[in-house]
Amino acid sequence: xxxxxxxxxxxxxxxGQPGDALTPVDAVQFAAAYGTWLKNRNASSDxxxxxxxxxxxPSGEMISNLVGSTLLGLGIDVVDVGxxxxxxxxMMVPExxxxxxxxxxxxxxxxxxxxxxxxxxxxxFVNAQDxxxxxxxxxxxxxxxxxxxxxxxxxxxxxxxxxHIKMILALEEVDVHAIKAANFKVAIDAVxxxxxxxxxxxxxALGVNDIVELYCEPTGIFxxxxxxxxxxxxxxxxxxxxxxxxxxxxxxxxxxxLALISEDGTMFGExxxxxxxxxxxxxxxxxxxxxxxxxxxALRDIAEKHDSTYSASAVGEVNVVTEMKxxxxxxxxxxxxxxxxxxxxxxxxxxxxxALFLTHLANKKMKVSELxxxxxxxxxxxxxxxxxxxxxxxxxxxxxxxxxSNEDVSTIDGVKINFEKSWVHLRKSNTEPIIRVYxxxxxxxxxxxxxxxxxxxxxxxxxx
Numbered sequence: 283x284x285x286x287x288x289x290x291x292x293x294x295x296x297x298g299q300p301g302d303a304l305t306p307v308d309a310v311q312f313a314a315a316y317g318t319w320l321k322n323r324n325a326s327s328d329x330x331x332x333x334x335x336x337x338x339x340p341s342g343e344m345i346s347n348l349v350g351s352t353l354l355g356l357g358i359d360v361v362d363v364g365x366x367x368x369x370x371x372x373m374m375v376p377e378x379x380x381x382x383x384x385x386x387x388x389x390x391x392x393x394x395x396x397x398x399x400x401x402x403x404x405x406x407f408v409n410a411q412d413x414x415x416x417x418x419x420x421x422x423x424x425x426x427x428x429x430x431x432x433x434x435x436x437x438x439x440x441x442x443x444x445x446h447i448k449m450i451l452a453l454e455e456v457d458v459h460a461i462k463a464a465n466f467k468v469a470i471d472a473v474x475x476x477x478x479x480x481x482x483x484x485x486x487a488l489g490v491n492d493i494v495e496l497y498c499e500p501t502g503i504f505x506x507x508x509x510x511x512x513x514x515x516x517x518x519x520x521x522x523x524x525x526x527x528x529x530x531x532x533x534x535x536x537x538x539x540l541a542l543i544s545e546d547g548t549m550f551g552e553x554x555x556x557x558x559x560x561x562x563x564x565x566x567x568x569x570x571x572x573x574x575x576x577x578x579x580a581l582r583d584i585a586e587k588h589d590s591t592y593s594a595s596a597v598g599e600v601n602v603v604t605e606m607k608x609x610x611x612x613x614x615x616x617x618x619x620x621x622x623x624x625x626x627x628x629x630x631x632x633x634x635x636x637a638l639f640l641t642h643l644a645n646k647k648m649k650v651s652e653l654x655x656x657x658x659x660x661x662x663x664x665x666x667x668x669x670x671x672x673x674x675x676x677x678x679x680x681x682x683x684x685x686x687s688n689e690d691v692s693t694i695d696g697v698k699i700n701f702e703k704s705w706v707h708l709r710k711s712n713t714e715p716i717i718r719v720y721x722x723x724x725x726x727x728x729x730x731x732x733x734x735x736x737x738x739x740x741x742x743x744x745x746x
Contacts, residue, residue, distance in 0.1 A: 284395075287312075287420070288712045289413025290598070293388055293397035296341045304396055309345050313352040313384070314427075315420035316400055319412070320382050321356065327381075330434075331359040333374045333401075335366035335442065336386035337535040338475040338502035341396045345386050349398065350436060357428030359435045363442040365500055367476050367537035368399070369631035370446045375405035376627075377445065387536035390509035391714075393502065406628050407600045443480045446633060447487050453625060455563065456637045460644040462489025469494035469527040469543070471518040473508045474501045475535035477632070484633050488640060494525045502535075510534055510541040510619060511664075512549045523547040529643075529650040533632045539619040540632035542639070544651040552619040553578040557657055559621055559635055560613045562642035564588035569612030572605045574598070575698050576707045576720045577617030583658045596695035597709060603628045617662075661726040663733035666716040673744055675710045675717060681743045682708055682736070704728060706736050 285294035285303050292312045294304030301308065320330055332353050336342035342365075350360045361378050363371060368385050375383040381403050388395035400408045400416065408416070419425070428434070450456060468490050472478035478498030485493055496518055497505050507514040510532045522530040522543045529550070530543030542550035542558075550558075557580045560571050564585060571585045574597045585592040590612075595605035599616065606614040606624060614622045620630035623638065646653060669675065683697045690700035696709025696718075704723035711718055719736055723729040 284715065286712075286714070287417055289410045289417065290407070290712050291397055291399045291413075293391070293395065295394050296396060297394075304345075306344070306348050309348045309398065310352045311423075312398055312416075312420055313349040314356065314425045315416050316382070316384065316398070317353050317356040317358050318419050318425045319416045320358065324381055328357075329359070330357070331361060331378060331380040333361045333363060333371055333378055333380045333383040334386065335363040335371040335374070335383075337367075338365055338500035339388070339393055339396060339535060340502045342386055342502065345396050345398075349384055349386065354434040354436055355427045356425070357432045357434050360437070362436065362438045364438060364440065365476050365479060366442055367446075367480050367633070369538055369627070369629050369633060370442050370480070372401060372405040372629040372631075373446055373449065373627050374439070374442050375401055375403065378439075385536065389536050390534045390539065392508070393504050404628070406603060409600055409604075443483070446480070447484050449626060450484070450634050450637050451487055453634070453637070455566065455625070455641065456488075456634075457641045457644065458488055461640045464640075464644040464647075465492075466490050466529075466640065466643075467492040467494070467525070467527045469496065469518055469522050469525060469530040470498060471496045471515065471530065471532045472498045473504050473506070473533070473535055474499055475504070475508070475537075476500055477533040477535075477537045480537060480633060481531060481533065481636065484636060488637060490640070494521060494527055496521060504535070508535050510539055510552060515541070515543070515549070519543055519547045519549070531636060537632045538630040540621060540635040541619050542650065544654060545649055546651050548651065550650060550654050553580065553617040553660070553662060554654060554657060555619045555635060555639070556613075556615040556617065556621055557581050557584055558642060558653065559615075559623075559638045560584050561588075561657070562638060562645070563613045563623075564590045567612055570609040572602055572609060572611045572614035574602055574616050575692065575695055576709075576718070578660050578662065578722060579705075580658045580660050581617075598695075598712065599630055601695075659724070660722050661724070661729045663719075663721045663726075663729040665719040665733045665737060666711075666714075667719065667737060667740060669710075669715045669717065678717075678740055678743045679708055679710075681746075682740065685739075704732055706732055708736065708740070
């Protein structure tokens with residue numbers, strides 16, 4: 283069993299021994315640490331509020347009950363939005379004037395995983411220092427629970443997704459009239475989670491009435507690996523051309539990653555979701571675009587095309603958001619299909635990504651495959667190396683940096699080595715016991731070969 287405590291939150295498999303997996307004991311401990319951290323930073327307030335929501339995985343209701351009750355026991359009010367999306371919970375935190383939020387989702391991890399993702403009062407993920415402080419409280423166990431007359435109050439709210447959709451429709455960059463006039467037919471794979479209760483109503487509100495739904499019942503029983511990669515998406519890649527859909531939409535269980543399928547059943551490319559949205563927005567307003575070090579060079583190229591600027595941050599949504607704020611970016615996100623549109627909120631949001639992409643496509647009046655062909659061609663490989671407790675990951679990565687010191691090497695986040703026509707990014711995951719190996723090159727074969735080369739080299743470094 284696995285339990286990962288990090289500045290990003292706590293994530294693990296369900297069942298097993300406390301401290302070795304995400305058991306009820308661990309969920310309560312970490313929720314109590316988060317609630318205590320909130321009380322410490324709001325010492326002058328005697329009335330705190332936290333918004334909680336969850337994806338559809340089977341352990342969600344249990345974990346939600348544990349987390350909610352723990353916060354109540356600390357004297358913190360809880361607003362439970364129930365089955366929801368990560369971006370929806372993020373938006374509801376400031377909407378309710380709450381002091382924080384907790385999203386109960388293990389994102390793209392398999393069904394036996396769950397996690398507590400922690401938000402500040404802005405509805406943004408807590409930063410590294412705050413995350414470290416919460417971990418320290420959890421380790422010390424220094425929590426002071428409320429007396430009976432000061433217990434928190436519990437309430438539910440059932441309209442969070444509807445509110446989220448209304449705020450998307452109100453954006454001037456979302457052209458409902460153009461989308462409706464285009465008469466799109468869209469297929470959806472929502473992996474039997476909360477995309478199934480958010481994307482169809484969004485599409486209908488945007489004027490898309492011809493919808494092909496795959497796996498849109500929020501049972502939490504994932505019909506395939508929930509990470510939206512081509513090797514997991516055979517059903518929708520087949521359904522799009524067979525149904526005559528204009529394109530397909532795929533999201534992960536908590537709806538913060540957006541992948542697209544072209545009308546011919548091929549992957550648009552999760553890296554190109556952000557590229558397409560940036561192409562649209564920067565064509566309307568010159569500005570700055572941000573992605574992380576593991577994202578495609580194509581975003582840089584699109585920014586330059588529109589006389590705009592580009593920069594890369596360390597991997598992690600909080601790092602991308604920090605860079606976006608520093609540069610006052612028009613658009614940002616991550617190459618895994620995460621769209622961050624700051625005019626709505628600073629969080630990865632598949633729903634606003636869909637609305638902006640539909641507007642772009644309606645204005646372009648072209649097929650999705652034609653739109654994809656209009657962008658620079660880069661190909662990526664995303665591999666991983668499973669870690670064992672005896673591996674010294676820092677030493678292995680340092681050896682890689684030393685070996686390629688004559689190249690353009692960045693150590694902001696792991697090791698990124700930039701070659702003339704390709705790059706490789708090596709980093710230890712914050713959410714899984716793995717080293718991620720990401721590469722990009724002019725052809726898929728080149729990207730795959732570069733990834734395999736570095737997997738072999740890291741394995742050799744580990745044995746040296």
